[in-house]
Amino acid sequence: MTNGWVDIKNADVILVMGGNPAENHPCGFKWTVEAKRTRNAKLVVVDPRFTRTASVADVYAPIRPGTDIAFLNGLIRYALQTGRYHEEYVRIHTSGPYIVGDKYAFEDGLFSGFDPAQAEYDKSAWAYRADPKTKAYQVDPTMKHPRCTLQLLKKHVERYTPEMVERICGTPKDQFLKVAEVVTSTGNAQRVGTITYALGWTQHSVGVQMIRAAATLQLLLGNVGRPGGGVNAMRGHSNIQGSTDLAGVFDNLTGYLATPRGELTDLKTYLKAETPTTLNGAPWPTMNYWSNYPKFMVSLLKELYGDAATKENDWGYQWLAKVDGNYSWLYIYDDMYRGSSQRAGGTEPGPEGLLTFGFNPVGVGPNTSKIINALSKLKFLVVGDNYQIETATFWKAPKEYGGPDSSQIKTEVFQLPCSGFAETDGSFTNSARWLQWKWKALDPPGQAKTDQEVLARIFLAVRDLYRKEGGALPEQVLNVSWNYTDPVNPDLGEVLKEINGKAVTDLKDKDGKVIKRAGQQLDGFSQLQDDGSTSCGCWIHSGVYTEAGNNAARRGTQDPTGLGMHPDWAFSWPANRRILYNRASADAQGRPWDPTRPGIAWNGKLWVGDVPDILPNSPPGQYGAFIMNPEGVGRLFTPSLNDGPFAEHYEATEAAIENPLHPKVTSSPVTVRFHSNKDVYGTRDQFPVVCTTYRLTEMYHYWTHHTNELNQLQPGFFIEIPEELAREKGITNGSRARVTSARGSIEGVAMVTRRLRQLTIDGKRVWHIGFPLHWGYEGDPKHVGPLANFLTPSAMDPNTWTPEFKTFLVRLEKAS
Amino acid sequence: MTADGLEIRQSSASVWGSATELRNLKVVSKLIDTTTCIGCKACEVACQEWNDLHIVPTTQTGTYQTMPSLDANYWNLIKFREVEESGFFAWLLRKDGCMHCADPGCLKACPAPGAIVQYQNGIVDVNPEACIGCKMCETGCPFDIPRYSAKTDKMAKCTLCVDRVQVGLEPACVKACPTGCLEFGDKAELVAVAKARVEQLKQNGFTQAALYDPPGVGGTTVITVLAHGDHPEWYGLPKDPQVPVAVSLWKNVARPLAALAIAGSFFAMVAHYLSFGPKTPKEGAEKPKGDKPA
Amino acid sequence: MKRRMFLKGAAAAGAAVGIGFDMSRARAEMRQFKIARTTETRSICPYCAVACGVIIHTLGDKAKNVRPTVVHVEGDPDAPTNRGTLCPKGATLKYDIDNPNRILTPKVRRPGSDHWEEISWDEAVQGIARHIKSTRDRTFVAKNAKGQTVNRTPGLAVVGGCTDTNEFNFLQWKFISALGVAYRDSQARV
């Protein structure tokens, strides 16, 4: 989230797409209701289903799953055509005036720079144009230049007329126009709107571009950085933000530093490649905050390897595992299933052992059958959890999932009883980026142990083996710092201190005055150094545990601005800032766009209000508002993404229709398909119905079907079917129906409803159905159900490699 | 004995002296704003958890609604209704539960002294110890709320968490409600809030929006904002709820009449005996020897 | 029956009233306020990313001889985001903490077997450590096909959920780094 949950109460318009907050984030959704009540704000819901959120919406528009880009581009077009956008904001806070280089083009569904052989874009084709003389960005403040990003955007979205939106999305034109009118009513200084989304956007083969389109719209409307504005990912898990912040995924180290790649053989090369540089001469010179990359990286290495990290050994850089290519979710199981992978031109083994904590791969991944068969090839599997999850018993999964017989599975499976949230202290980071400390209420039951103790015991046992026996590169194992008072059960407060960072040697300011003694906790990431004098486990979290104590444990309820920022409650990264890009909440002179809802304001000496997202004493005009972008402004044109600088509508990997915009390029040209015998993709003639998956408010992922009080609320798997389709198939409410995709087939109770409707797409009748994903074969036998992902394909977004769960093709039948 | 801090306004099947309205306490209220109910069911389980109720076995039958209707172990149930009328479609969600009527039909119908009690703050409470499991309250309630449990042979229903209210807390459902669809407070104040909400709805195009506080039962402690106030039945609410005629008839007419008939019969006989005495044979010789055999 | 006796009977019935069987008292035996003396612990709901503040009420006062049992979980009214409210999942957290389906002992399923065997923590940890070491030693790639030093262990994969603490995540990353694991992913991706 750029903003926070409470901040939604400041919005005049709340657009919900790709999410269902009333269902999945009820307690956060209250701030939408608050805005409706206190500001008479309008809630606009665009969703394939008439959801719980839609039930309290002011405006609802149906949409075919996976076509959100067409809808959003339609909104962008509407704003630009009608002039209902915040022109002054666009001029000073976005790349609208920036001129793009001549190589950029878009034709027949393809951007320039496409390499059909690799199915990849050469992104250099999308570079900004440098001024021939100054070598800086070339800008046109009038934004009339045909190659400025605003004009290119205008041209790009020209095709997305309300008629085209209706043709692609199935949204009736009048409903689309109603949404457009309400949403673009915030395209000015007086009003502000927010967009909230969740996995209904991320889990598509064009997921990132959906969000990109939303961000573009918000920038045009001048809604980013302002209280009540922003682009807000609601996110699905209590610490999903913290997990991504703390290197949960293969391509990141902590704090979104990049995992080194094979070709970056030493630290210098790595830092050069990863530290962004800027052209000088932007309208406002930029802070380009990422230029501090070396400080973050060296401090991280210093934390990871402790005393073993020295300047001479590149702070231990060589011990970090380097990656070649992709190791993300789908590749893990593809390589596991096939037993090998191609890396840097050579063949390497696939995973032979898997460790999973608090996680249920059999449930969460697409293409269940492939996952179960991949796990069957492992030598060992370690599952740490509170409950007996499907992954732990994959070897006795029901036969319909197509796994081998138990006797044929040579995997040794360890099931370790771990702790629940109440049984350990520690912090969670919510989607508003707040690190909130929690306290331990009781001990884990039985022989269960806290997750950290289980992990520490395994780590220490492996380290002992390497100490005694040596092995492959023992330094990698032995040099990782593990200096906890109780190494077997590390105190999480000590760990949070490490994450915050400390002074390794005395830290002096530029006048030579000691600001931190060796060993003292740092105040924030601005104190980090690239000379090994500081260590820091995660630079963005720095400030969470200072000499003042554990700031995540703060419980101050004050809200001095009345805008719901609550600066003394817990700790919000970065630097306790509650609204990202808040410099954009003020105009060129530093005056808030809306004085009743100031983000920050320039008082002549300092920025006041929220923690400013800019150097606190830099006068207006010195730096651009978007300090993490080298160009210093918000991007209408994004040259860094893998699938194009502008969002373009592509059909899902399993496409329900030919793309009406460019039939030759129906799906995204850069999506990846897998080729094992378990990776089959359906076609619309065999599988004519569009299907999507979702969560229910009564259930939490694959976890709560172990809680019978919640099973009571949602006792079993069901399939939501539009009334007309059900009639056609002879399916009645409460009877059983069967859904089949190219990968599998599942059966459940039919929920026949008018909340889903037949859509007319490109002149044809298209049906969509959906089902929730919460069940599995473990848990109370009365409440077991099919794994929804048995049906979902191995398809993914080319930027995030997030699987495409939200749109795939199926066949629907009455169950016998 | 009353609950600490709560005064009894009326008590079921009680003769004299059950009311203890010594102090002047405010009437509390729960406001249900159906226009902001998202059907999340937090209220349902918050109630169940707080009151330590048992799980009710359910199965999926093609609806989001947890179970067909309330249960002795389930005092709060959100009713899900899809309504479609001339192009207009709505998914109406309303929390069903005890309305805590000012004139409670259940209390009126209840024959067990003190099994149903109305406190001065408006809460209609159940005392399971006194309940005799006769189910008459189910007939007395115009909202179909009280539920009989065969297991305990007792009636159960929402108590508005009187154990919480008496120590100064809000009911569990209200506290949990994520959207603030439920609010708790002084009734006069909540009525004002509700009326403002109705006005806002009217301005936003719901011209028939209304506050549901039915006068037929003397108004309710639980008041409801409806966007479609002209169609309470869309929400599963009766249009004009009343304490059933039979309950009032029985209590106010039939029972006194019956008492009169019985007493009349008794006193007529006494009077008869006093005026006519026993009817005995005239001939002294044939007078029976006595009732008992010799 | 004589007239005298008939009247006597009526008097007996009257006497029964006089004895004072008073059924008319309005008895409302209040339920005890169940969290009046529990121990309160502030926590955060482990489900979605709204991260509501919750208060866990456990039995006992944390004295040495008490094994705390959860009796109630309720929203933290001070938490700015949820202000005491909870969704149905949060409102049933008590039943997640105190859940009969929790697993209580380490178990192993041996290769080819069709059942679990209980094992001790030491056996489990040693067994896993041995697996990790042998897999790492066997599959370790010091240099890739292009001859660049990569120091990775393709034989091991680590995936993690997103409902564990930041601190655990950080420890897990250290663990991953120590083993040179490249195949790692989390719920954040899927």
Add this chain to the structure above:
Amino acid sequence: MRSIPVADQRSGSGMGDAAMARARSTEDVVVGDEIVRERLSARVVHWIVALTFFVCLFTGLPIWTPYLGFLAHLFGGLHVCRILHPWAGVAFAVASVFMFVQWVSQMKLTKADREFITPKGMLRYFQYRNEDADVGKYNGGQKLLFWAAALGTVGLLITGLVIWFPLEFPQWVREASYLLHDAAFSLFFAMIIGHIYLGTAAEPGTFRSMIRGTVTKSWARLHHPRWYREVTGEKAGG
């Protein structure tokens, strides 16, 4: 006419009181001074009906009104009353069926009976002015009681079942049942008060007919002259 000397009876059977012994199985016979009026089975059925009636009554009254709540203590509390009442009601109804079958043949209303039960006739009866020589074994009032009880029992049973299982019936049926049960019971009770009064205090010598099963000849001659004549063979006015 059949008349058995007392002495014979005593010596012959050795089964105690001759009249009572006769009354075990026979009705309408003269035994010495007495006439057997109700045989044992009839009396047993009557008392079972009476017992179940009073259980119903005393379990029902405290439910009916809190003023009579004290009665609940006779059974261990109101909840016990609530459970006992419907079962006692069933027992009452079953016993009533036996009673009905037993007496129905004798309860046909004659012309005289119809006259008896007119308000005028009843008034005359209560004023002891009825010198009607044509009253048989049961007078019009008793027959009326019989039929009223039968009807009332059916009414109480049906409405009672509805009240017992209210959730199986629609609201209006439930509501009607509460009212009808109330009305039926109050009339029934009022009638039974009269019945008891007449059977005990008002007409001495009647009660023994339901205890010993016998009445005195004089009693029979006074209250049921036609029956007396039929049993003893005496002529009217003789």
